Amino acid sequence: MPKTHVEKSITIAAGPDKVRSVITDFNQWKPWSPWFILEPEAKESVSADGKSHEWDGKRIGSGIISIEAEKEGLIQYDLKFLKPWKSQAKTDFILEKVDENTTKLTWTMDGSLPFFMFWMKNMMERLIGMDYDRGLLMLKDYIEKGHVDAKLEFLGESQFEGCNFVGIKSECTIETIGEVMEADFKKIAEFAKVNEDIVTCDWFSVYHKFDFNKNKIVYTSGVGIKSDSQNIPTGMFKGSLPATKVQTVRHIGPYELSGNAWSAIMSMERAKEFKQNKKIPPMEFYRNSPMETEPKDLISDICMAIK
Known part of the structure; x- marks a missing residue:
């Protein structure tokens, strides 16, 4: 064995x-x-x-x-x-x-x-x-x-209405995701500051691929926009998240412990508490800012599209 x-x-x-x-x-x-x-x-x-x-x-x-x-x-x-x-x-x-x-x-x-x-x-x-x-x-x-300083709230099913966004798509390892994503969000924050009139409060990451065998993660981090923007910086792109029904687990606490919420929602799916819609990748929404919030009070919602 x-x-x-x-x-x-x-x-x-x-x-x-x-x-x-x-x-x-x-x-x-x-x-x-x-x-x-x-x-x-x-x-x-x-x-x-x-x-x-x-x-x-x-x-x-x-x-x-x-x-x-x-x-x-x-x-x-x-x-x-x-x-x-x-x-x-x-x-x-x-x-x-x-x-x-x-x-x-x-x-x-x-x-x-x-x-x-x-x-x-x-x-x-x-x-x-x-x-x-x-x-x-x-x-x-x-x-x-x-x-x-970490807890989970199981929010159950809800309807996500979808949104348009500007984002950055990246690939990294499990060990480097923190620093790579931080660099991505710094660029997104610069875009948001210049375009604050069209930016919404929807800051998020979408995880296209978790490959634990090859130690590879492919994701897009972005911010929602209310209307179209013609001034997209190099390295960013415009996209949209589709409306869908989601199952949500909320994590409250430092980001380095948010894996608790990911582990929870994946274990719920394995236990057949819901059926995942695999056509839509899992999403992570950041409900407050690490620049204005103590680590113990940070809120992130892990959302998995369901059928």
């Missing part, structure tokens, strides 16, 4: 004992888990000693994780997935003391996929890696602040 390995690290402003007290108590996992935020109503149970955790949900599947061993600087877990398919993995937390008030925490997973899913190896490692990145950021928040 194809083997998988994921490894991610973060530095936390707390000593190893404080970090250890959180990651060895499953009663404290739900606030920072990159999975339970996708399905808050999922069933779960924690053993009396806090060392074993079971869950069962439509979106996040079912399984059980238990602490297998606790050593100096190392916590080892046994992880069993029961649904949507059976598999087993070993996952570790490695704690490295930087100083009395700082810990480098590394989260690893080693497992395997069913033989018929060999072609998904790279994709699964990237997806789990993205979950781990968000999980570590939320764990850092939870330990340092006592709370996590």
Whole structure:
């Protein structure tokens, strides 16, 4: 069976004992888990000693994780997935003391996929890696602040009326999307400033292609316009988003955690909570400006066209 390995690290402003007290108590996992935020109503149970955790949900599947061993600087877990398919993995937390008030925490997973899913190896490692990145950021928040600056709202179905726009189409990797998109929006903001009389409040990105195996994302970022503009800067183009019925998950918090909303809406589609209209690519709308809003209050809506 194809083997998988994921490894991610973060530095936390707390000593190893404080970090250890959180990651060895499953009663404290739900606030920072990159999975339970996708399905808050999922069933779960924690053993009396806090060392074993079971869950069962439509979106996040079912399984059980238990602490297998606790050593100096190392916590080892046994992880069993029961649904949507059976598999087993070993996952570790490695704690490295930087100083009395700082810990480098590394989260690893080693497992395997069913033989018929060999072609998904790279994709699964990237997806789990993205979950781990968000999980570590939320764990850092939870330990340092006592709370996590990210939440989801499931807004359900609505009608998107469509819009005309001016935008930039780009291609990048998962790792570089932040800097590439930031550069795109700086150019779009310059256009919007000069053409403020025709620009609407619809700032968005449309994702034409996610290829996790090849680590490639193709997207268009743009801003809505009320009327036609003849002065389109080089590198930009005019286009339109079609009217369609959409399913929406709202993310409130820093953009680096907005992957929670993407993961949620994709898990909803896999759980057959709605049927995606694949003729229209997924859209992300930015409801307030990062120039005027604190990261914890940023709002972005992930919209998937549905049939």
